[in-house]
Amino acid sequence: MRIVLAEDNALLRDGLTRILLAHDFEIRHAVDNAPALDAALADPEVDAAILDVRLPPTLTDEGLRAAVAVRATRPGFPVLVLSQWVEHLYARELLASGAGGVGYLLKDRVGNVREFVDAVRRVADGGTALDPEVVSAIMARPRARAVDRLSPREREVLGLMAEGRSNAAIAAALFITPKAVDKHANNIFTKLDLPLAPDDNRRVLAVLAWLDS
Amino acid sequence: MIEKAGPWRLTGFAAVQLLLVAPTIVALVLAVVGGATSLLVVGIPVLLVGLPMLRWISGAHRQMAAATLGHEVPAAHRSTQGQSVAKRLTTWAVDPATWRELAWAVASVTVGLAIALAVLILFLPVVTWVLWWYATPHLMALRARLDARLLSRGHHELLEERVQVLTETRADSVDRSAAELRRIERDLHDGAQARLVALQMNLGLAHELVDSDPDAARALLAEATATTGSALGDIRDVVRGIHPPVLADRGLSGAVDALALDLAVPVTVSHDHLGRLPAPVESAVYFAVVECLANVGKHAEADHAWVELSHRDGVVTALVGDDGRGGADPGAGTGLHGVARRLAAFDGSVRVSSPAGGPTLVTLEVPCESSSPRTTPSSGTA
Numbered sequence: 001m002r003i004v005l006a007e008d009n010a011l012l013r014d015g016l017t018r019i020l021l022a023h024d025f026e027i028r029h030a031v032d033n034a035p036a037l038d039a040a041l042a043d044p045e046v047d048a049a050i051l052d053v054r055l056p057p058t059l060t061d062e063g064l065r066a067a068v069a070v071r072a073t074r075p076g077f078p079v080l081v082l083s084q085w086v087e088h089l090y091a092r093e094l095l096a097s098g099a100g101g102v103g104y105l106l107k108d109r110v111g112n113v114r115e116f117v118d119a120v121r122r123v124a125d126g127g128t129a130l131d132p133e134v135v136s137a138i139m140a141r142p143r144a145r146a147v148d149r150l151s152p153r154e155r156e157v158l159g160l161m162a163e164g165r166s167n168a169a170i171a172a173a174l175f176i177t178p179k180a181v182d183k184h185a186n187n188i189f190t191k192l193d194l195p196l197a198p199d200d201n202r203r204v205l206a207v208l209a210w211l212d213s
Numbered sequence: 214m215i216e217k218a219g220p221w222r223l224t225g226f227a228a229v230q231l232l233l234v235a236p237t238i239v240a241l242v243l244a245v246v247g248g249a250t251s252l253l254v255v256g257i258p259v260l261l262v263g264l265p266m267l268r269w270i271s272g273a274h275r276q277m278a279a280a281t282l283g284h285e286v287p288a289a290h291r292s293t294q295g296q297s298v299a300k301r302l303t304t305w306a307v308d309p310a311t312w313r314e315l316a317w318a319v320a321s322v323t324v325g326l327a328i329a330l331a332v333l334i335l336f337l338p339v340v341t342w343v344l345w346w347y348a349t350p351h352l353m354a355l356r357a358r359l360d361a362r363l364l365s366r367g368h369h370e371l372l373e374e375r376v377q378v379l380t381e382t383r384a385d386s387v388d389r390s391a392a393e394l395r396r397i398e399r400d401l402h403d404g405a406q407a408r409l410v411a412l413q414m415n416l417g418l419a420h421e422l423v424d425s426d427p428d429a430a431r432a433l434l435a436e437a438t439a440t441t442g443s444a445l446g447d448i449r450d451v452v453r454g455i456h457p458p459v460l461a462d463r464g465l466s467g468a469v470d471a472l473a474l475d476l477a478v479p480v481t482v483s484h485d486h487l488g489r490l491p492a493p494v495e496s497a498v499y500f501a502v503v504e505c506l507a508n509v510g511k512h513a514e515a516d517h518a519w520v521e522l523s524h525r526d527g528v529v530t531a532l533v534g535d536d537g538r539g540g541a542d543p544g545a546g547t548g549l550h551g552v553a554r555r556l557a558a559f560d561g562s563v564r565v566s567s568p569a570g571g572p573t574l575v576t577l578e579v580p581c582e583s584s585s586p587r588t589t590p591s592s593g594t595a
Contacts, residue, residue, distance in 0.1 A: 053462075054458075054462075060461060060462040060463075061462040061463065084449065084452075084458070085449050085452070085453070085458055087458070087459050087471060088471065088474045088475055089459060089463075089467070089470060089471040089474055090459075092474070106445075107445075108441070108442050108445045108446075111438055111441060111442070112438065137475065141475065141477070
């Protein structure tokens with residue numbers, strides 16, 4: 001797995017590089033500014049990108065813009081965006097840039113190395129990895145009141161589903177059987193009027209589309 | 214714009230001015246005598262006749278001067294409405310307008326009288342009619358300028374008023390930023406800083422225990438990870454309170470879009486000619502809009518709210534409206550008052566229209582000439 005890493009803080013860049021190398025990723029380019037990132041993303045050899053939202057020269061949202069731009073030219077190109085804060089607006093822009101292969105995580109999550117590496121793999125495989133903060137912010141919106149119809153357990157399952165976890169991962173996280181997850185998922189879909197979708201990722205996007213409506 | 218008077222009307226003005234000379238002298242004498250004897254009780258009624266009379270006569274001259282010059286000649290008296298007699302006399306005494314009118318009265322019965330007389334004399338003998346026709350507008354303009362200069366607010370007073378406004382708004386902003394710094398200091402000190410100290414202790418202890426009691430060390434490390442998360446959360450909250458990152462990234466329009474996404478009440482946002490504005494203006498208007506939308510959420514019981522942002526003719530306008538129950542009183546709560554004070558530092562203003570039953574419309578306006586072309590990142594389709 002050949003990765004483009006863009007992070008302007010040298011400490012964080014080195015830390016991320018170390019974590020990724022230790023988990024058998026190959027760092028093709030490690031850059032610290034937006035123009036270098038654009039050049040690195042033009043490399044046809046890379047498989048995925050991990051980007052900081054804020055990059056020099058303007059230190060605003062060029063990482064996010066680069067992510068949206070590369071996904072416009074290379075549909076489905078896996079991009080994991082890291083940020084110091086969660087911004088619902090940015091999550092929406094990423095999700096709108098095409099199905100699957102997107103992640104948006106707080107930098108805090110890197111601290112839990114195993115979960116972070118899981119998220120990178122999930123995104124690289126075309127899945128979704130949304131920060132629990134994004135998900136809970138969306139679910140906490142008073143406009144998402146229909147969530148109230150769910151039982152507490154179903155809400156937990158919905159939250160993990162919206163983060164992009166597979167049924168097996170949800171089962172492991174909640175200490176229940178995959179079969180039970182399936183049952184909860186079906187109840188959720190019925191209660192929220194969501195269309196049934198075959199693969200995990202479409203299911204996540206359906207959940208998000210509903211939460212965001 | 215007031216329509217300018219022609220020679221016939223100007224001659225009429227001259228006649229009126231001539232007629233008013235005697236009353237002006239009477240009023241002037243009454244005012245001076247009354248003023249001089251006001252410490253004795255007899256002076257007070259004299260003043261109470263003289264000053265209003267002078268005020269009435271000068272008012273008539275202001276109107277004539279306005280018609281002659283073609284623009285307003287504002288009076289700018291201090292208000293004495295509802296004041297007791299003693300208070301009213303004090304207000305008159307310290308009002309620069311009173312002293313201006315006294316000075317004007319002297320000029321009016323000398324130079325002013327001469328000009329009015331000249332116009333009337335030119336008008337009388339038929340031979341000088343041609344001269345009258347040409348000279349009257351000039352003479353009367355001269356007189357009107359004299360009256361306007363003496364009767365209207367001076368340059369000096371305008372500056373004084375401006376200084377007063379600036380002093381007040383500056384004191385406000387200094388107070389506000391000091392309070393803000395205190396809050397940030399407290400938040401960092403009680404939050405992130407304390408957590409980092411705990412983190413350091415846990416790590417130190419884990420370091421000691423790693424050989425003798427690996428399980429305990431692991432537990433401490435897990436706790437340290439959790440503490441790091443909380444510290445980061447605290448710092449994020451502080452940063453958001455100082456300057457929301459999305460405001461820095463996307464400017465006012467993007468930040469208001471992002472704000473609208475997270476509110477309980479559905480909010481429609483529209484922008485018109487809104488590029489990047491100077492950062493302090495963006496921040497002030499953004500926090501003002503935040504306050505207004507928070508009010509909508511707290512008090513309005515609205516089904517829908519809207520924000521219209523525009524930048525036209527050097528003024529940034531943010532209109533925040535809702536279809537709630539109305540009855541918002543800018544005098545009652547601290548919220549709208551705080552918004553007004555925040556914007557006052559930028560010579561901005563807040564207007565509230567909120568009839569009972571709604572809708573509530575809050576209009577925020579901040580003058581802002583230069584739109585800084587600071588950030589227009591150009592990365593493809595973004």
